[in-house]
Amino acid sequence: MKKQPQVTEQTRANLREAFWNLYAERPIERISVREITDRAGYNRATFYLYYHDVYEVLEEIEDALLGGLARLVNDRLLQGDRLDFSQHMGLILQLAQRYRGYFEVLIGEKGDPTFSRRFKEVVAPLLERFVLPSEGLTQQESHVLLEFYLSGIVAAVSTWLSEPDPMSIDQLIDLIVREVL
Numbered sequence: 634m635k636k637q638p639q640v641t642e643q644t645r646a647n648l649r650e651a652f653w654n655l656y657a658e659r660p661i662e663r664i665s666v667r668e669i670t671d672r673a674g675y676n677r678a679t680f681y682l683y684y685h686d687v688y689e690v691l692e693e694i695e696d697a698l699l700g701g702l703a704r705l706v707n708d709r710l711l712q713g714d715r716l717d718f719s720q721h722m723g724l725i726l727q728l729a730q731r732y733r734g735y736f737e738v739l740i741g742e743k744g745d746p747t748f749s750r751r752f753k754e755v756v757a758p759l760l761e762r763f764v765l766p767s768e769g770l771t772q773q774e775s776h777v778l779l780e781f782y783l784s785g786i787v788a789a790v791s792t793w794l795s796e797p798d799p800m801s802i803d804q805l806i807d808l809i810v811r812e813v814l
Contacts, residue, residue: 645683647673652690657738661687661745695748698735702728703755716763718814719806725756726802729790737794740787753783785813 651672655664664687670680684690705728710721729736739748760782765775789809793799800808 641683644675644679648675648680648683649690649694652687653694653735656691657734660743661691691745694735695739695745695751698732698739699748699751699755701732702752706755706759710759711762716759718810721759722806722809723802726790726793726805729794730802733794736790740791741795744791749787752787753780756786757783 648669651669652664654672655668666677666680666687669687669690670677684693702725705724710724739745740752757779760779764782765779770778789805793805799805
């Protein structure tokens with residue numbers, strides 16, 4: 634007998650939420666399947682119906698967040714002829730703000746370095762197309778400059794999200810435009 638799709642998705646959502654509550658408190662290496670299932674109200678066998686291990690739960694959460702960011706970048710931001718930093722960065726920040734609890738942890742000090750790397754990979758095409766000069770730089774210089782910009786973006790978003798009372802998106806963009814660009 635097949636389970637109803639809404640029941641399956643609700644079970645997965647409950648397991649993800651239980652995992653996330655634990656992950657926000659401590660490193661993934663210290664999270665057990667037993668703790669997740671106890672918090673979610675399921676047995677271990679139920680967990681293994683949906684996931685192989687705790688790392689797969691984290692990967693599913695990250696894939697969902699980065700998939701949304703990738704769709705934003707590819708389907709919308711890369712479609713224009715030029716970079717509108719205020720609008721483009723604003724849309725990225727709105728997404729980060731909407732999922733603040735996740736982004737704050739994942740790109741924060743104790744976060745997942747893989748998530749930060751993947752975040753950079755998603756945003757990189759914007760910078761490669763609109764920011765980096767197309768001529769005059771060696772491949773090595775382009776690579777270093779791209780990493781400089783991407784690391785700055787990740788650090789700025791991480792710092793902004795970690796503030797107890799963060800400035801508005803418009804204030805953050807105005808600060809960056811005024812002082813950096």
